[in-house]
Amino acid sequence: MPTLPESLSSFQVWVGGAVVLGAAVWYLGLNTPSAKAKRAGAALAPGPKRLPVVGNLFNFPKRKWYDTFTRWAKDYGDITYVDLAGTSMIVLNSFGAIRELTEKRMNIHSNRVHATLVCDLMGSAYFLTLMQPTKNFAEQRRLFQKAIGPRIVEQYDAFIQHGCSELLQQFDGFSGEPIGILTKTMGNVLTRIAYGERFFEQHGPEIIKYNIEGVELISWAFTQFWFVDVIPTLRYVPAWFPGAHFKRVGNQGKYYSDMIRYLAFNRVKANMAEGLVDESILSKYLQEGSISEDNLRDAVATMYTAGVDTTTITITHFLFSVALYPEWQQKIHQEMDRVLGRGQLPTLGDTSKLETFEAVFKESFRWNPPVPLGLPHVSSKEDVIDGYYIPKGSIVHCNIGFVLRDPRLWGEDSLDFNPNRFLAAHNPSVNELPDIWSIPFGFGRRICPGRHLAQRSGLFYAAAILSAYEILPYEGETLTPDGPFEDSAVRRLSHFRCTFKPRS
Template sequence: MSITSYIFAGTAVAFTALLGYLSSKTSAPAANARKLGARLPPGPKQNPFLGNISNFPQERWYLKFLEWQREFGDLVFINLNVAGVTMLVVNSLEIAEELGDRRTKVYSSRAQTTMLGDLMYTGWTLLGLSVGPKFFEQRRIAQKAVGPTAAPQYDEIIQEHIASLIKDLPSTSGDPFDAITPSLGAIIAKVAYGRNFYEKHGDDLIKLSLENMELVVSIMTKFWAVDLFPFLRHIPAWFPGAEFRRIGQRGTYMGRKIQMEPFEFVEKSMAEGTADDSLLSRFLPDSSVSRENVRDITVTMVSASVDTTSTMITHFLYAMALHPDWQKKVHNELDALIGDGRAPSFSEIEGLNYFNATWKESIRWKVVAPLVIPHATSEPDIWNGFYIPEGCIVHWNVGFMLHDPRIWGETSEEFDPGRFMVQSDLPDPTWLPFGFGRRICAGRFLAQRMAMQFAAAILSAFEVVPLKTDDGQTLGPGNTTYHEHTVRRVANFRCRYVPRHA
């Protein structure tokens, strides 16, 4: 036999072995299910060697998941096992509450990827931590700092920044997100690190935190070659095609900067006796918790809250601008119960029926985080005869749940706050985008409290009037565009603010 023949034969054997390996990896979940007398949930057709690699979306996962929901129903199984990945998309609120809230032992882990956990330096955050001692201690600190009994203490600083924003809005027009974000960022930075830090470094921190969070959430909605082949992490950043390494370096730089610089500032101030009130200055002396966990949960609260809270308010204003009849009803209610255009307190807001109905409906209609942040299973599970593998990434399709016609009826796609005024048994949409079970957002009470006070104050003082889109069109649901990441924000909404009181 010639050398060429040996090479050909060797190549054929290696290729055959590779196909056999890929086939076994792809078929493993089904084989494991059969051993347990179960079956895999339905899902898109798989290639026998590559699973769903070829038909999985490169971006805009949420829109593809909606298509698959229509085709496959409440559970959609995706097999990317050639990459060591399986996914489950949960489209039913009832099933999500069963798995996410009542089977927390199984469904509370987090997928650990090379890109996010290693190259992007996010594994230390509460969002990236696996369930364990660090996770639970950071949750306990957050509960004490911004939980339901702690959140009201921040109303004074919230109202202070609302008053400043209200003064500026008459001369402002454009994207509400851009107008609101600096105020919310200032509140969070002052709460976390104190006024002294904010005055010296606050604007830079907010800008860097927003950039870092935007980069992280964009990474989370894409597949990266380094996650399929972890050895690629050793490729130098200058190597052609190694964009993921350069992104990782940028993410690591920002992550370390926002983790350490505010902490070191407050720590030094405490040593010098010049520290003012902040979460860090209050919790660092507490010997019952580690200094590292106090530091890291504070970073998470700053990084994860501004973008989502600003988006909630933006979507509320979008709904009001497109539905002036409902905006007028809220105006009349505010005038009758509050009067003179002042910013209502949170306790007053709780008694505003029209406002609360429109607030809930705006969150339901334009979901801020339609897939929230995915969980992962810590062990295999069987639900209703379906096998769910260990390490399966679980996407909670809250975007569909909040438009599920089985819950919301034939008008599920329409903006109709009246549904909350005539039906008392509807789910509360204000909590669903914050997630499920042990991993539900720890800062949700403060986020809701801030967002509702800002939204009510703006409508108390102004009529929100939509502007034409950049291409001269009248904005409506049919021509609305979105920033498509973990946070899904209306992208082309512009408005102006017309004072309602002299």
Template sequence: MMQVANAVLDRTKTSYALGIIAATGGLAWLLSRKPYVHEIGGRKSPPGPKRKLLIGNAKNFPTTKWMEAFSELQKTYGDIIYFQVPGRGVLVLNSLEDAEDLLGKRANIWSARPESYIVMGLMEFGWALPYLVPGNDHNEQRKIFHQVIGPRAVTSFDTMLHEGADEFCKSLHGFSGDPEDIVSHAIGQITIRIAYGDEVHREHGDELVQLNSEGITYSTWCTQQLWLVNVFPLARYLPSWFPGVKFHSYVTKGKDMFSKIRVWAFGMVKEKVDQGTADLSVISKYLGDDERSNEYLRDATALMYLGGVDTTYAAIMSFFANMILYPEVQRKIHHELNEVVGHGRSPTVSDLSSLTYLRAVWKESFRMTPVAPTAVPHASTSDDNWKGYFLPKGTMIVPNVGFMLVDPRHWGNDANVFKPERFLGPGASSLPDVESLTFGFGRRRCPGRYLAERNGLLYIAAALSAYEIRPAADMATPVSITFSDNKIRRPTNLKCQFVSRR
């Protein structure tokens, strides 16, 4: 009887879901086009490409190379560009001042993330900081990031960083080709060590790096797809055999993956803490502290990898590419390293403040080859009126950081020239904070930036202290860098060799 009852219930849910979707589909489609309604009511929408009735900008919204597409459209529509795509409005900001205004000064409205019901709800990944709506959970996780890897606390792990940088340099010895695997693995391993300790790293480091790497790829891919359940949540009741329904297997895979990322390594460290055998890590250092919840500590630490590895390794890859493109810049860095560090030892974190030219080149590399040129989108939690425009609740904001970083209004007529000296002159203090721009805006600025900056700078200092970076054997120097068209961009034509300087 119970099986019969469950079967009837399943058919009822399916029929109910189908009925609701069919009955409300057309109406929801129309009502989701809020700008048309508000324009009729006299409320003004921002400028943007022409929309078609019902489908809005579905056919002329760029699907690839957002930075390039939005930067080109800036010439026609200016700093603010508005699209209406199925289910929501999209506001592109090309001006740094506008981004700071909306995402900073009006952060109480514009600090949410665009919803992805399949990822946050069905895959149960809503605990992840990048997806959390501002509130207690969001604030507590950010607080933990600040306490455990903030600008002061991060110094506790400098010994690990030094060891990681030495291992990184050893792995580059004699290498020729695309160093992507070496760089991403090195950054992943040091992040695992800091989060969970040396013992977990030795026993399961490669597995954890692989798991987290797959998690990044999978969550990014899922949020970029069009899912029926994101538009009609009741579609979750549709059976897997129903025509066109393909989300069930993806949900199962994602749910298992994100659960393992959340609890597996944490559980291993907690067991060692209980046994009194745990070594130094973020978890062992702060577990059981009365100032923070173990659950928030677990979730924040699980996000250290997802939030920092991709951006750091992509930044190092871009830096290496720029060293090949601008060998005269590399020679100046080598000269500075000789003066500050000398020969016979590796750079340390304490040397970084004296490596002023290296830091300037790091910033210029960020500026000219940003790793996240359109940042992570924000969304509004209520209707807003801004600059005479009406922006309905749920509008998604895309900050075109790539354009902001070469905007001549901030960087001058040589904005498209690779010129590290711009960060060393008397006007350097008036320039935008390149690294902050890369890590986001307002309440959503990445709280792991201090570890990422420290880690990235130390690793490039160590690499250039040990090696000269040249094009790979039998390969000509590239005239430009090509990039992957992912949310986090990395060079795709980098083939280099590391020639010892020692």
């Protein structure tokens, strides 16, 4: 039998426990997103059915987020709400809602996701794509604007032109997947622009290898579930500890992040100290001194990872479009012969004279943008839009792919491939269309700072290829408008092959 004091104390424990539990339930109840929404005079946006506590953890797609979000857009409308066991996710499916949040209210909706494994253990938080909007972020954005903004981008024409001769030679007699050759060209060009010809000659393949392997590892890590992202203190567990596989992945990622961050920077600086300076963004702004060395180093290190795949996929999708619709390819060839003269390669300035070519390129970009869900923004404060509550910390996806096919913006034939929509002779309202050189590049404070370079090099390489070659489907293969596409954040056609027939 327990003694009186003992029974009293156990009674007290029970009461105390019940009070604490009650208070916790009461507190949690008051702090659910629904309760907060009610307090803000709003409601949660519609979305797939949620379970208590875990929310949508079990009906959230493991794969093909873009396809699922787009299907949800049809079921739930412009704004979809998802709860991933306490983390809110918002999918925006209307241009109006996207602009309202990411542009007009950019002070609130411009953060990025912070994943412990990728950002802390892999040391990748310095990539501009992952940075929070701090002072360093602002300085790096300023560097991008100064170095490859609209007023200066033409300065790199010689680099782009140089890449073109390599590109066209490699396609001579080529039949297969063009993406490998395009990636190599774009990678070489961006490495030269960033670090200069001497560095490229000496160490180009090495830094490109680190970039390719590093990006692959980091992108993979981002799409996996890691306990350390949920319980960040696990990062202090030693690597030998059972189950600490994440530590080894983290160390491997850290190696790549550091190589990408320091290798080229240190070598170019060492060359400069010996008086060996050649034209590059790094050497120019190191000499100019208006940006801190650390921010300059980190901003330039992001260029390859952010710029190569996206631009090459855009060109690959264009090649796919003209192979799929040979009638449009024929029109482009006729236009090139008329405007440039048969057998003449375009210059970078020529692409704007090729109206039909530009219309087909734009339509292909609209039809299959390479980053259809953009990069998610994160809300730093709670907010309300159209009566819907956005909790603080929400992960906000802008459904770029959906917006680019939205009939409210592009008309009844928005799902069709129809370059005429970009031609004034066929579409009197062409000037009222949304800006195709903006939407696929994201929004607001986080809009892609490489878009002018991407537009200039993408258009030029696509025009140069078509001036020299006829693009045919790979022998024995039939292309269909639906792809298929690979399941990744940067969405590309899977194994698209074609044949490059020289235009004699």
